[in-house]
Amino acid sequence: MFVIGERINGMFKDIGDAIAEKDVKPIQSMAEKQLAAGADALDINVGTRVPKAERADVMKWLVEATREVTDKPLAVDNPALSTMRVGIEAGGGGGRMIINSTTGQQDKLEGFMDLAKEFDAGIVCLSIDENGVAATTEAKLEIAMRSLGAAIERDVPIDSLYLDPIILPVNCDQKAPAMVLDTIAQFKMLSDPAPHVVIGLSNLSQGATERGLINRVFLVMAIANGLDASIHDPLDEVLMNEMITTEVLLDKTIYSNSYLQAYRQDH
């Protein structure tokens, strides 16, 4: 599993405050904590407290602050192409950058895929288009095919694609989790080699009680259906242990008595 740590996000109070005060320390310490906990990459999101006009500058600052402490990939989390470019450029010189994310409208795909090609970046492709969040597996597949087509046209390798079926809160639509599980399995069959499939896990439990429990159970099921990347909180040790164990049970990693420790030593 490719874990993208979600905690550098202005929506969290500690990070929001650090952004407001332009204090790099809480940002860098959060980066280090997530990596130590097993994150493979870090999501960078300025949050909504920052006025729109300042978001590109703040993104640049956040990415640079994080890049100072790690060479791991950073996922620039923003819907605007201009802010995305600023963030991706700011992270250069280290690990591979990830564009998080593009929606599936043709013009959006073109702009973001060009950027992915230019910077050899990974790119998260959401199951959203001009009609909003695709509500059925078929609609999600259609957008995914469009994204794959745009990548192939621009010579962006399939290995750079992270298809995101979009998981909505369970208390909004209880039929959605099962449908997303089915979609994940179908995404993996779209091409060979298969594209990566990623989810923004925490969204599933927004507004619910038992948030951790809901996230954990779904993650296990999603991995069994082919999910190979996830944006979540790596500091949730139980979640990480269940993820690591799921991969052992699916024979994706070799068991040893110290397998939990081995995972953390590996990261």
Added chain:
Amino acid sequence: MSMIDDGREQWAASVNEVTIGATSEDGGTRGSAVTIGGAKALPFIPSEGQAPRKPVVAMEVFDCEPPADWPAPLLEALGDVVKSPAEWAKACVEQFGAEMICLTLVGTHPDSENRSADEAAATVKAVLEAVDVPLVIWGCDNDEKDNEVLPKCSQAAAGEKCLFGTVKEDNYKTLVASCLADGHAIVGLSPIDINIAKQVNILVSEMGFPLDRIVMYQTTGALGYGIEYTYSIQERGRVAALSGDKMMALPVICMVGQEAWRAKESKATNEEQPGWGDEKTRGVFWEITTATALLQAGSDILVMRHPEAVKALRDHIDTLTA
């Protein structure tokens, strides 16, 4: 760019490189060092990734004379040199083309000659003086005795970057500490069990021993005696390594000679088995076949016994890597 796979595997990771032997530049006395590992793909599939290193052919030398039941063709091929470990090692390097020597301390076993740690250390020194290739130093597979003998041998060879074997899941701390202090590499043994192989690597690295100084020995089964298990375990380990499992991304050593020459098909005389083909070549073929099969599973050091098998194996490796 196409959506159709062309069948070639693309691997995400590679096997660690391990260097054995220290030249004068590195504070040792070896004429040259040997670096193993570095594989970026499964063996001998150049279209998927050329291995940066050829597999290394080592020859096994005992610290005592071979036991009386050693097959005659093997003893005849080696000659009188087997009376002295230093002479034996010298012949292996100078006449038979061994790239490394594996000194097996059989004579220290309580059921053999029960030689002392000091005697073993003296033999290590003698062999180090006799040849300038890198050394593998292998215990007698009696945990208690090895824990007494190997630290002394480690000290005697300090700075020479030898490869010491073996550590196991339930006996590793003594030898790991010695090799850490004296700058050697180490062999992690597991009984044809991939889960234990990984566990040994975790335990050893947890003691602060660098992963780029560990070589895996997953136990060798000779042709007819479990080679399929050895093959599939080694292959699975290599696939895991290339897929990014750092705890499995270690080079592999195979004790081909000792296993192949243990088989009755190698040992039986012409009188005992007149229908099995000439004993002079039968054992050699058994050793070659075992070695060539394990090469394909991903082996980085092959420890051999018969000079003709060594020659054939080296030719075969040259052909495969040409």
